[in-house]
Amino acid sequence: MSISLKVNGRMHSLDLDPDTPLLYALSDDLALNGPKFGCGLGQCGACTVLIKGQAVRSCVTTLKAVSGADVTTLEGLGTPEKPHPIQQAFITEQAAQCGFCLNGVILTAKAYLDRNPKATDAQIQQAMSAVLCRCFTSSRMVRAIQRYAKEAK
């Protein structure tokens, strides 16, 4: 069965088991590097993508549940030459060690702040309380998120 998806502005038609998690289609079939396999259980955020501006954990989202959807991955925000402002904020704050978690951290923060542009620091903390960074670059990451929030205002 073929499932169509729009990813970062391009249409794709995927001939896959409709129960396949979206993450596998993105990283294996579409060869995207942004969404990552961390836990496969919806517990860490590494696989996050944006659908209708919402942060969605693609490891626990089946293809059939998002058939026809418009998906944005981290690659879809900006490029190394022209990063999105939230990506730039992470560069400015040098907020990474291994960088594996960045996908989940950046997209979760962006989805939240775009809906809650007046978020307080406590609300940002709450919004990031189900996202993991095991290198614990947390203080720099939160600074980067706050910087983006301030600049977006």
Added chain:
Amino acid sequence: MNRREFLQASGVLIVGFNATLRAQTAMSPSLAQVDSWLVIAADGSITAYSGKEELGQGIAVAQQQLVAEELNVPFERVKLIYCDTAQTPDQAHTSGSQSHPANFNHDNLGQAAATAGEALLKLASERLGLPVSQLTAANGSIGNGTRSVSYGQLLGGKKFNLALSTTAKRKPPSAWTVLGKPINNPDLPALVTGQFPFIHNVRVPGMLHGRVVRPPAVGATVISVDESSVSGLPGLIKVVVKKDFIGVVAEKPWQALQAAAKLNVKWTNGKALPAQAAFYDALRKQPARDTMLVDSRNVDASLRGSTATLKATYLHPYQMHGSLASSCAVADVQGSKATLWSATQAVWYQKSTSAAILGLKQENVRVIFARGSGCYGVNGADTVTYDAAVLSQAVGKPVRVQLTRHDEMAFENYGPAYVIDQRAGLDAKGNIAAWDFESWSPTLGGRPGANTPGNVITGALLGFPTPGFTPRSPAPAPGAYANNSNGVPSYLSANNRGTGTIASGRVLTHSVESNFWTGPLRSPARLQNTFAHECFMDELAAHAKADPVEFRRRHLRDPRMLDVLNAAAKAANWAPRPFPRTGLRKSGIVTGRGVACVLYEGDNGYTSIITEAEVNQATGAIKVRRVISANDVGPVSNPMGLRNQVEGGALQGLSRALGEEVTWDEHQITSVDWRTYRSLPVGFDIPVIETVIVNRPDAEAAGAGETSITLIAAALGNAIFDATGARLRQIPFTPERVKAALAAR
């Protein structure tokens, strides 16, 4: 002297080889040759080759700075290639905060660059007909201000053909222009935009996908495998069974996952595990291998003669690396040759052990490092490389294997648990007269070494032996003093080899067999020992009614240790006050401060931490408000990288101190995901972290990646005592344990 004679005299022999096209050799290039480390192309671009890899700890940037500095070129001019067994020198593993000492002190990369720099000066002198003394190197050229020649012109793309000189002069830190300056991470633009390729993104044409089926219980072995249970599943290529190793290969990752889940395997019950509640006591009773690190042979007498003696037992659980990514590897085994892409911290040992597993010649196996998520020691990266290699060999096609979260967490090589008994005597003046330390710690396997694939789960399932240890008691007399594991408290003098003043001391360790895999986890043993030492030091200070900073000063003699302790105290505005505090409130939220210090590994970085913490006495919740960390790691290469490591280490240490603990039931590990193994998330009450750098430009380079993590649990335990009068001696400091300690006051 003609050119040829000159070149021979200078040791530079240029042969007609295009150096930029590095031949991919069967064996790693020699450490002793400059060409193994550096290639300068005809256009002047510089490629450095290193056996120390970037894991997120920032060593790539520092190595690029090092080469740029010694060769007098801008940072951007240097490209770094690391950890490919066919291209880079064999530097064993990237671990133990040893990359800076290995490549920045007297040999290896730094010395190769200095040797190359001297050779280029001599070549320029000959080319320009000017004495070396009139020449300076800058921006990739050498000249006297009026005439100059570029490196590219001097070498013409040829090799140096030169032995690495141990006497080539290094640039003193006072002359540094690239090292010592904060440099941003050049990978970040690719990382934040999702372009950076991790090991998970290695895609080889024709690649299939494998999954492993691990035993359901510790020690369980295969009775039978019913392949018909998966026959006809879409995309399934093969079920692979080799002794107790089971895996499946399919066209798509999702298909492999389903086949692995559906495969019907009968296993034995495995072994009965000790009840977790009684585990620490059980450790003491197991057959042990005893090692005496220090013995002044008068400890018992000194303790008997003391005015007061104190005893305390500290407990540390097994903890996980718990890397964010479930480990992944790609293998392409075709006939007698294999190429493995791996996030291992030890590509050369991965090469030799994979060769053993595959039955191939070592020279026919190539291991190429590709970055995984932060590893902090030995996560599933090594074992999954074996998984991929075995499955690829079975199907004769490239195979990618990614572990499930459960398989990552249930079978990784945990940081070992510890039971530590501390005993010390105080004299009439309240000074420590004797210190007696005894520890028990379980061990099984570890990082694969040259011949030990059985150190991790896949190797053992395939039937490779896990090197055991032979019980040994009593311990032989101590050898030459070394404090690599920080088993020796900082306050012992150990015949003037230690950092402290206490002459009477004994340090005895017992290693026992573990039920679970163990291995180095960021600050292995050092963290557990230091937690016990620095908390016990606080207990002694409290008994002597001495300020904890002042009490430490009294028992230290190494000036660099005193300097970091004083630097942290100064930055924290630490003023002496009565200790223990009087009139503590027994309810509500209270705050306290705690200090700790250590010379990491006995010779690899001085560090001190002060924490300020809040204890909610109703809920047992701990909130750390402020962390002040002072670090002397010799000359600092990249202050930006150092700060990032200190901050990350402090917060990772906090997560380990507050919540992380491996758990099990009668048969299996039960901490197998992020609900059952508790990590602090990105969003929590993050303390303010202040990093004080005590720069020592003239000292040896030391490691920095494991300094703050070694101290934070101790400093936090001490702060909780300062705030409440309750002493926590068991990690993690869960709310239940905090409340129990408060109730016991």
